[in-house]
Amino acid sequence: MAKIIILDGAVENxxxxxxxxxxxLGELTVYDYTAPADVVARIGDAPLILTNKTVISAEVMAAxxxxxxxxxxxxxxxxxxxxxxxxxxxxxxxxxxxxxxxxAQFTMALLxxxxxxxxxxxxxxxxGKWSACRDFAFWDYPLMELAGKTFGIVGYGSIGKAVAxxxxxxxxxxxxxxxxxxEDFHTELDELYAKSDIVSLHCPxxxxxxxxxxxxxxxxxKDGVIILNTARxxxxxxxxxxxxxxSGKVYAAASDVTCREPINADSxxxxxDNMIITPHIAWAATEARQRLMDVATDNVRQYLAGxxxxxxxx
Numbered sequence: 001m002a003k004i005i006i007l008d009g010a011v012e013n014x015x016x017x018x019x020x021x022x023x024x025l026g027e028l029t030v031y032d033y034t035a036p037a038d039v040v041a042r043i044g045d046a047p048l049i050l051t052n053k054t055v056i057s058a059e060v061m062a063a064x065x066x067x068x069x070x071x072x073x074x075x076x077x078x079x080x081x082x083x084x085x086x087x088x089x090x091x092x093x094x095x096x097x098x099x100x101x102x103x104a105q106f107t108m109a110l111l112x113x114x115x116x117x118x119x120x121x122x123x124x125x126x127x128g129k130w131s132a133c134r135d136f137a138f139w140d141y142p143l144m145e146l147a148g149k150t151f152g153i154v155g156y157g158s159i160g161k162a163v164a165x166x167x168x169x170x171x172x173x174x175x176x177x178x179x180x181x182x183e184d185f186h187t188e189l190d191e192l193y194a195k196s197d198i199v200s201l202h203c204p205x206x207x208x209x210x211x212x213x214x215x216x217x218x219x220x221x222k223d224g225v226i227i228l229n230t231a232r233x234x235x236x237x238x239x240x241x242x243x244x245x246x247s248g249k250v251y252a253a254a255s256d257v258t259c260r261e262p263i264n265a266d267s268x269x270x271x272x273d274n275m276i277i278t279p280h281i282a283w284a285a286t287e288a289r290q291r292l293m294d295v296a297t298d299n300v301r302q303y304l305a306g307x308x309x310x311x312x313x314x
Contacts, residue, residue, distance in 0.1 A: 001025075001026045001027045002025075002026040002027065002046075002047055002048055002304070003026060003027045003029070003044075003045070003046035003047065003048065004022065004023075004025065004026040004027065004028045004029070004046065004048045004049070004050070004300065005028075005029050005031070005042060005043055005044075005046045005048070005049045005050070006019070006022075006028070006029070006030040006031060006049070006050045006051075006073075007031055007034040007039065007042060007043075007049060007050065007051045007052075007054040008031065008032065008033050008034055008051060008052045008053060008054045009030045009031065009032060009050075009052070009073075010032035010033060011052055011053075012052055012073050012289055012292060012293065013289065013293065016286060017286075017289060017290060017293055019293075021293075021294075021297045022293075022296070022297045022300065025297070025300055025301055025304060026048065026300075026304075029042075029046075034054050036054075036055065039054060039055075039056070039060055040060055040063045040064060043060070043064045043067065044064070045064075045066045046064075046066065046067070047066050047067060047068040047069060048068065048069040048071070048300060048303075049067065049069070049070055049071070050070075050071040050072075050073055050296060050300075051070065051071070051072060051073065051079060051080070052072070052073040052074055052079075053074075053079055054079065055079050055080075056070055056079060056080045056081065056085075057081050057084075058081045058084035061081070061084050061085065061088055061090065067088075067090055068089075068090055068091065069090065069091045069092075069093075069300070069303055070085065070090060070091070070092045070093070071092075071093050071296055071299055071300060072092065072093065072094045072095070072312075073095065073292060073293075073296055074094065074095065074292075075094055075095060075096050075097065075098065075099070076094070076204070077092060077094045077312050080092050080313075082312065082313050085313040086313050090313065091303060091308065091311050091313060091314075092311065092312050092313035093296075093299040093303070093309065093310045093311055093312065094310055094312050095291075095292050095295045095296050095299070095310065096158075096310060097158045098288055098291040098292040098295060099159075099282070099283040099288045099291075099292070100158045100159050100162050101162065101287075101288070102282065102283060102284075102285040102287065102288040103159050103162075103230050103282045103283055104159055104162035104163045104165075104166055105166075105285075106230060106256065106278075106281075106282035107159075107163050107166075107200060107202075107228055107230050107282070108163070108166050108167075108170075110228050110230070110254035110255075110256070110276060110278070111146070111198060111200075111226065111228060111254070112146075113254065113276055114144070114226055114251075114252045114254055114276065115143070115144040115145075115146055116143055116144070117139075117141040117143075120141065121139060121140075121141075124140070146170045146171065146172055147170060147171030147172065148171060148172070148173075149172045149173070149197040149198060150172065150173045150174075150175060150195055150196045150197050150198070151164075151167040151172040151173065151174050151175070151196065151197070151198045151200065152174075152175045152176070152177070152187075152192040152193070152195070152196030152198065152199045152200065153167075153174065153175065153176040153177070153185070153200050153202060154176075154177050154189070154192065154199065154200065154201050154202065154203055154212075155177075155178060155201060155202035155203025155204070155231060156176045156177070156178035156180075156181075156184075156185075156186075156202070157178075157202065157203075159202045159230075160176060160178070160202040160203075161184075163200060163202060164176060164184065164185060172198075175187045175191070175192045175195060175196060176192075177189045177192045178203075190220055193217060193220040193221045194220055194221070194222070195222075196221070196222070196225065197222060197224075197225065197226065198225070198226045198227075198228065199213075199221065199225060199226070199227050199228070200227075200228040200229075200230075201213070201227075201228065201229045201230070201231040201232075201235050201236075202230065202231050203231055203235070204231070204232065205231070205232035205234045205235055209235060210234050210235070211234070211235070211236070211237040212235055212236075213227060213229075213235060213236040213237065213240075213241065214236075214237040214240045215237070215240040215243065215244070218240065218241070218244045218249060218250060219249075221249075221250075223248075223249060224248070224249075224250075224251040225249070225250055225251065226250070226251055226252050226253065226254075227241070227250055227253040227254075228253070228254050228255070229253075229254070229255040229256065229257055230255075230256045230257065230282045231257065232257055233255065233257040233258040233259040233260070233261065234259055236255070236259075238258070238259055238267060238268045238269050239268045241253060241268075241269065241275075242268040242269060242272065242275075245272050245274050245275055246272070250274075251274065252274040252275070252276070253269075253274070253275050253276070254275075254276035254277075254278075255269070255275075255276070255277055255278075256277075256278045256279075256280055256281060256282040257280055258277065258280075261280055262279070263277065263279075295310070
C-alpha cells in the first residue's frame, strides 16, 4: 500500500472526525502540525501527501523525488508551487466549494451581530443590567432592520451567489461585482461602493486586489457603511479601515480573516468597539469539514484508480 502523509491535520480534524476512510487507501501517517524544517523529513519517500497550510515549495519537491501527489485540504492552493508541480508531473488536487453553505451562513451571522448585537445584549443580561432596569426592555446599541438595505457583494463565485440568496431573503437589494461579470446583479465596482449600505467581500486575494479596501475606496462609500470580510485579510488595508471606523465613516466592520493569522497582538483592528473579529472559522462547521474530508479522500481514491479529479496542476 502506498504511503500517505498528512502534514497538518489538526485544524481540519481536531478529533471529532475520522481519517479511517483515507487510511483504508494506504499506509497513513497523520501529523497535527509540521514545522517548515521538518517537512522534507516527514514526507520522506512517500508518494502521496496532504497539506492544509504547510508550504510545499520547489525545494521540498526537489528533496522528495518520490512525490507524485499533493492533496490540498482546502479550496485555495497557494501553499503549493503549482508551476514546479506541473514541471515535475506531480498531481495537485484541491477541494472546491465544500464551505459554501457555512461561509454564506457565517457572513450573515456577522451582519446580524452588527445589526442587533445579540451577543452583547445576552452578556449584559447575565451581568445583571436587565434585572436592574426600570422598563421591560432595554438596549444600549442602536438596533438595525436589514430589509430595504442595499447589500453589495464583491466576488460572485459560489459563496457570493449563496450570500446573495440569503441577503435577498432578508429583503435586501443585492448588487454584485465580479471581474468575470455577475450575471444576476452585476454592477461596476465604484457604483457598488457608492450605493451599498453593506459591502461584503467574497473574492480571492490577488496581486491586483490586495488592499482594495483602503482610504480611497472607503471614501467612495456611503457614510455609515458596513464592511464584511469572510474572504482574505489582505483585501483590506487594516490601518485605513481603523481610521474609518474611528471617524464613523464606516459604521461597523466584521472580519473572519486578517492580514496575518493568527492576528498580530498589535493589529490596528484590535480594541475597537465597532470591529468584530472572529478567528478564521467561517469554514469550520462540522458538516463543512466532513465534506472537505470526504472529497479529499475521494480525490486520493480516484488518483489511485488512475482517474483525475479536482486536479489544479493539470
